[in-house]
Amino acid sequence: MEYSAPINTSAGAEEAALLRKRGQGAVAPPPGLPRTAEEGPAPGLKRMRGTVTLSLRTPEGPATPPAAFSLEAEEEEPAMRGAAQARGRAALEGGCRAIADMAVRLGIGPGVRDRALEVYRGLEEGKGRAHHYYTKGAGRSGDALYAACLYVACRSAGAPRTFKELAAATRGGAASRKDIGKLLALIRKRFGDDAGGEAMGIGVVRAADYMERFGSLLGMGEDEVRAVQEAARRMQDQLDVRRNPDSTAAAIIYMAMQRRTGAGRSIRDVSAAxxxxxxxxxxxxxxxxxxxxxLFG
Structure with missing residues (x-):
């Protein structure tokens, strides 16, 4: 398609000369038109009988079919999704194995272990920034996350474990206690457990919850375990003791050991257990x- 417009080169030259005399400089004509009559027509333009012909034809050449690019993208996208899914499955399986190994080291039974795996799988489905930071950040192995899942499972089963015990089973050791606590808050948020534990069934930890396991580790008989459990319940109902439940449980057990008629246990033994x-x-x-x-009356 061609477009032709008449021009008046002599009028343009006279106007430019007049502006130069006034000291204002020349006003450039539209792009593609000759600046003055002396300069002649701009390159690419034809002067034919006082008209300028503008050619709007596109250069002819082989057209590249856009379908070639879309086909490659369609082939790559399923492959990328498949690779990402494979990595996710491998990470999930690795985490489950790590939780099972940690449960064995801590002497946790299969039922509690399976509950920890449920918590872990549910958490993996809703990964977020906090999850990434505490499990995939620099220098982090993911052990704190596995320990937090076991913490929730143990509390759900009524046999809670302390942060110290769980941290001892991680590669970070005691330094992991802080991360376990933060991840526990993340798990509560993930499961809508802002009210204190009802959503996950973990409830509130009490000193009586520790007595059966602590007593077993110290070789206490069934009657002694029932006695310290009852003492812990009386303390909970009638006294205002603002200490961690594991600390009060250890103190009650030590008190019961001192009331024995036979040989008791030292405070170091209670501390170790x-x-x-x-x-x-x-x-x-x-x-x-x-x-x-x-407590014991």
Whole structure:
């Protein structure tokens, strides 16, 4: 298609000369038109009988079919999705194996282990920034996440484990306690458990929940275990003791050991079995000792 427009080159030259005389400079004509009559026509334009012919024809050449690119994209997209799914399955299987190994090291039974696996799978389905930071960040192995899942499962089963015990089973050791606590908050948020544990069935940890396991580790008989469990319930109902439940449980067990007619256990033995520091047990023991008659009467 061609478009022709008449021009008046002499009028344009006179106007440009007049502006130069006034000191304002020449006004450039539209692109593609000659600046002055002396300069002649711009390259690519034809002057034919006072008209300029503009050619709008596109250069002819072999057209590249766009379908070639879309076909390649369609072939690559399923392959990328398949690779991502394979990586996700491998990561999930690796995490499940790690939780099972950790459960064996901690002496956790199959039922509690399976509950921890359910929590882990549910958490993996809703990955977010916090999940990535605490499990895939620099220097992080993911052990803290597996320990947090086991923590939830143990509490659901009524046999809670302390952060110290769980951290000891991770590669980071005691340094993982902080990460386990933060991941527990992440798990609660993921499962809508902002109200304190009802959504996951983990409830509130009490000193009585630790007695059966602590007593078994210290070789206590069934009657002694029932006695310390009852003492823990009385403390919960009638005393205002603001200490961690594992600390008060260790103190009550130590108090029961001191009331034995035969040989008791030292505070170091109780500390080694419960994971509570010696000084912490002593402080809780001094606080509870005046109420010994109420607890064991």
């Amino acid at each position: 419960t994971g509570v520091a010696d000084n912490t047990i002593k402080q809780a023991y001094r606080e509870l000792y005046p109420h010994a008659q109420l």
